[in-house]
Amino acid sequence: MRREIGNNIRSIVIVAVIAGLLYPVISSIMPGWEVMLTYGIILAIAALGFNLLFNYTGLLSFGHAAFVGLGAYAVGLSVKYIGLRILEVQVLIGVLLSALLALIVGFIAVRYRGIFFAILMLVTAQILWGFYVKFYHITGGTDGIRIPRPTLFFIYDTTGLGYHAFNMVYHYYALLWFTVLAIIMWYIVNSPFGYTLRVIKDAETRAVALGVNVDRYRLLALVISAIYAGIAGALYAPINRLVTPDLAYWTLSGKIVFMSILGGTMYFLGPIIGALTYVYLETIAQRITIYWYLILGITIIAIMFFMPRGLLGLTELEGFKKMARLFSALRLQFKL
Amino acid sequence: MNTETPLLEVSNLRKYFGGVRAVDGVSFRVYEGELIFLIGPNGAGKTTLVNLVSGYLKPDSGLIAFNGRDISRLDMASRVKLGIARSFQFVNVSWSISLLENIAIAIASRRGINLSMLRSLESHTDVIEEAIQLAKLVGLEKNLDKLPLEVSHGDRKILDVVMTLALKPKLLLLDEPTSGVSTRDKFDIIDRIVSAIKATGISSIIVEHDMDIVFSYANRIIAMHSGRILADGPPEDVRSREDVRAVLLGGLYA
Numbered sequence: 130m131r132r133e134i135g136n137n138i139r140s141i142v143i144v145a146v147i148a149g150l151l152y153p154v155i156s157s158i159m160p161g162w163e164v165m166l167t168y169g170i171i172l173a174i175a176a177l178g179f180n181l182l183f184n185y186t187g188l189l190s191f192g193h194a195a196f197v198g199l200g201a202y203a204v205g206l207s208v209k210y211i212g213l214r215i216l217e218v219q220v221l222i223g224v225l226l227s228a229l230l231a232l233i234v235g236f237i238a239v240r241y242r243g244i245f246f247a248i249l250m251l252v253t254a255q256i257l258w259g260f261y262v263k264f265y266h267i268t269g270g271t272d273g274i275r276i277p278r279p280t281l282f283f284i285y286d287t288t289g290l291g292y293h294a295f296n297m298v299y300h301y302y303a304l305l306w307f308t309v310l311a312i313i314m315w316y317i318v319n320s321p322f323g324y325t326l327r328v329i330k331d332a333e334t335r336a337v338a339l340g341v342n343v344d345r346y347r348l349l350a351l352v353i354s355a356i357y358a359g360i361a362g363a364l365y366a367p368i369n370r371l372v373t374p375d376l377a378y379w380t381l382s383g384k385i386v387f388m389s390i391l392g393g394t395m396y397f398l399g400p401i402i403g404a405l406t407y408v409y410l411e412t413i414a415q416r417i418t419i420y421w422y423l424i425l426g427i428t429i430i431a432i433m434f435f436m437p438r439g440l441l442g443l444t445e446l447e448g449f450k451k452m453a454r455l456f457s458a459l460r461l462q463f464k465l
Numbered sequence: 466m467n468t469e470t471p472l473l474e475v476s477n478l479r480k481y482f483g484g485v486r487a488v489d490g491v492s493f494r495v496y497e498g499e500l501i502f503l504i505g506p507n508g509a510g511k512t513t514l515v516n517l518v519s520g521y522l523k524p525d526s527g528l529i530a531f532n533g534r535d536i537s538r539l540d541m542a543s544r545v546k547l548g549i550a551r552s553f554q555f556v557n558v559s560w561s562i563s564l565l566e567n568i569a570i571a572i573a574s575r576r577g578i579n580l581s582m583l584r585s586l587e588s589h590t591d592v593i594e595e596a597i598q599l600a601k602l603v604g605l606e607k608n609l610d611k612l613p614l615e616v617s618h619g620d621r622k623i624l625d626v627v628m629t630l631a632l633k634p635k636l637l638l639l640d641e642p643t644s645g646v647s648t649r650d651k652f653d654i655i656d657r658i659v660s661a662i663k664a665t666g667i668s669s670i671i672v673e674h675d676m677d678i679v680f681s682y683a684n685r686i687i688a689m690h691s692g693r694i695l696a697d698g699p700p701e702d703v704r705s706r707e708d709v710r711a712v713l714l715g716g717l718y719a
Contacts, residue, residue: 319585321573321592324562328570331559338519338553339574339632340545349580 134444135398136319138312144401145308152300156293164368165412167300169405170307171364176388176400177314178357183386184394185318186350187330189243192250193385195234195257196227196355198377200362202261205274205372214286216279220363227359231352239347254377261374273373276366296368303364310357311401317353318397326350358385384411387429393439402440470533471496472668473518473549473636478527480513487513489692491527495636500662501670502679505689506712511672512554514689515638518670519551520544531636548635552628554644554672556621558613564624565609568596571631596631602664603627603657619650626658630665637662637669643678651675655682676713680704688713 134140148170156163175197182188200223207213207222230253238249261268268274278287278295281302287295317323329336329343336343366372375381384407391410392403410428414421436442443449471494480488488510495501503511516522518529520541529537531547539547558567572592573579587593600606603623608616613624626642642658643651655678662669670687673679679686679700686703688696690712696703703709 313583316583316585319587320582321570321579321584321586321589322582324559324566324570324586325574325579327562328559328567331561332557334521334553335557335559335628337541338545338551338557339571339628340542341574341579342542 133396134441135396136315138315140398141308141311141315141401144398145304145311148307148405149301149304152297156297162409162412163300164296165408166405167296167303167368168365169408170300170303171361171368172385172388172408173401173404174307174310174364175358175361175385176392176404177311178354178361179385180389180394180400181314181318181326181357182350182354183389184399185323185330186326186347187242188239188347188351189247189386190250190351190354190382191247191379191386192252192254192382193354193358194377194379194381195230195250195254196358197362197365197381197385198254198257198261198374199223199226199230200359200364201366201369201372201376202268202274202362203359204279204363204366205276206268208276209269209274214277214280215283216281216363216367217283219279219366220360223359223363224356227355227362228352231355232348235348235351239344239351251379251382254379254382258374258377258379261377268374271374273371276370276372279367299368303368306360306364310360314357315397322346322349387425390429391432391439393441395438396441399439399441406440469496471530472532474528474530474533475518476528476530478514478517478529479525480510480517480522481525486510486692488517488524491689491692491694493687493694493697495668495670497668498666499668499685500659500683501685501687502683503670503672503687503689504674504676504679504713505695508691509689510692511689512640513692515551515640515670515672518636519549519638521551545632545634548633549638550629550632550634550636551638552625552640552642554640556613556618556625558621558624558628560613563610563612564605564616564620565593565596565600567613567624568599568609568627568631569593571628572596572599575632599627599631602630602661617650619646619654622646622654623657626661630661630667633665634667637667639669639671641672641674643673643675648675651678 148166152163152166155166175193179190179193182190203223203226204219207219213219234253238246241249262270280286287298290298325341325346329346333343362376388403388407389400391407392401393399414424432439473495476492478488478491491514505511517524520539524537528535531549536544536547566586569586569592570579572595597606600609605620605623605627608620613621622642626639629637643654646654659682683700685698686700687694688703688709695712696706696709
């Protein structure tokens, strides 16, 4: 609440406005690179969910792709079998399924800590991945399910839109979800509930001594976290135009962890900045070499060694603070 | 002797760890408003007794009654709700939030609002106000916006106690509130704690090693040795007992 940079609603809105303004800029100067911004915004929702568990509750989930995949397949299967294309309803189905899965898995998983929790989540995601791959006649296997253009806000059918027009409309649509969900998450982590989670993370026996039912709080945090990942999965489907088992694969779980560490898990904005940076980092790495995983691997090792607080940790350097002071002095000078 | 229902009645309590008889047939009563110091050499079973009464451990046998009700099988969280709160020998607080937020979350827990999600803790002004008042009671108001690692060890120990006081318990169990504090600061710390306890009138059991402190503040002393109660009574009685002197005063704490 105190010295952490950007832990306020204003900063969330600023990030959203920048992500909104950057879209036309990037699409005009570097066509094709703007869609990554949409992916980044969507994955940021999943990373926010991940970090509620990781930074605030002290639980490392190595299986958040389970919920992302469930959200995406909620869209895919509902369009394939009942022709549902109203995205908000599909998101709601994804939310319900993610919450249900979190309740079932969490019932057992929240009793475990550390690596056991991480592995239980990983196993959950891998089981679902196996299901999507093997139950070909239902899920389309590795071919996946093609996602037609959705109907937004119950009335706005995007079928007629051209490629670029749809991408642009969808960017702002996703940005709206992101902004609302990030603000809700801000309230959650700064509420009495969020602070109770911190006590559970730092001093579990103290939480018990305060009369807190620790497992129940962990379960609730997991459900909220899963809902965020589920919504991200559902929003991912239409922009990706295809839902494949990759969305439940462990590499995606790893990417969500990567993003959060890249941005700085200690910061509320960390996962958001991390997700937006990651999508570009991955794209650049892929353009440079087919061994792009190597570049990402070296990057994460470098982060762990040289900036364990992630990108936002840089704001605590003296140089940055000086610049910030200069900036505010200039702002005062010119009465901005 | 008192005839009213005791606040806490412990009878024939036993807890063995393998062959170690940590608590071996302990019985005592605590009445409303008593300030008891629990003393004894290392390994006497003091912390185990605190753990048993607070519900952190379950006894092998024996009875713990609180306000006349058997609570021996209740878990810690349920005992907290009944009014038994404890602090820890080692500072056990959240390191990533400020002193004020630590106290506030204890108050929120007592008020049953820590499932509240869509309002920031900061905006619960009544909780924050109460936290500040409580901090003033023990002289902790200066460093409230600091993290626990940024204040002195003594202040951290005080914070640990304040988080327990914030639960407004009927019975307070403090496990060595001055452990790790320098001899110079010990009296200051215990003074702030005891005056807060007296101001709130909460019955308390305090585990303490420093005999100077014990004999300056206690109304009643329970001396333990090898899992049993050696002596239980007013300071002057306990002090004059030969066996207590041998085990505690003349021995380790000469």
